[in-house]
Amino acid sequence: MSIIKKTPEQLAAEVLAAGKDLRKERTKRKVTPTERRTGWTAGITDEExxxxxxxxxxxxIEAANERGLQLKEMAEAIGVTYGYIHQLRTxxxxxxxxxxxxxxxCAKFLGVPRLAILVAADIVRVDDFYLEPDSLSVYLEPALHLMQRDPEWGAFVHPSVFRxxxxxxxxxxxxYEEATNRKLIPTKVNLQGLLDALGEEVPETTANDAPVPPKDRLN
Incomplete structure (x- = not known):
């Protein structure tokens, strides 16, 4: 059997041709948004x-995770830099x-009112929505005890809730209030009423405006 000898030039041409053919046959698979995510989108850390x-x-982060956005992309959508988000996280x-x-x-990115951002960022406290100073903290524990005594929902109130x-x-x-249509804590400030009353004289508080004690309201 005779051996066909090829010149170095011929061998090089065959290798080059084979490489090109292989590259042409290789198909590129589209990377899904989920695969583009990085580890940070799993949620915030214990320190955060x-x-x-x-x-x-x-x-x-949850909204970015849902949309398959990376941290830099989320920052650009909000109108800040990657470094700014990092400084918030640290x-x-x-x-x-x-x-x-x-x-x-942030409001535009999440599609929510600015007020929701103020509350989530702890700029405006939930207590600020109530007419009576510090009333929310006073009503929390009695309300939880009432929930615990509820024959339908009490089984779901774990003792750790009180801590x-x-x-x-x-x-x-x-x-619980939404599910049972019951009111356990004082009525919140009517935000629309506040907006309508801007520029108007605030009426004086009368005796009839006094808050109802927790034990009376929760009965």
């Missing part, structure tokens, strides 16, 4: 949970210190 205003941070920049521009950007943060307790009470 301790930051004041971390609710907004978690909200933004506590270098306090979340409650957001500028009006950033608040507007939870006030914001968590308040959320559970609001959900």
């Amino acid at each position: 949970v301790t930051l004041r205003g971390c609710t907004l941070l978690a909200w933004l 506590g270098i920049k306090p979340i409650p210190g957001l500028s009006e521009k950033v608040i507007d950007g 939870a943060e006030p914001k968590v307790q308040h959320l559970l009470i609001l959900l």
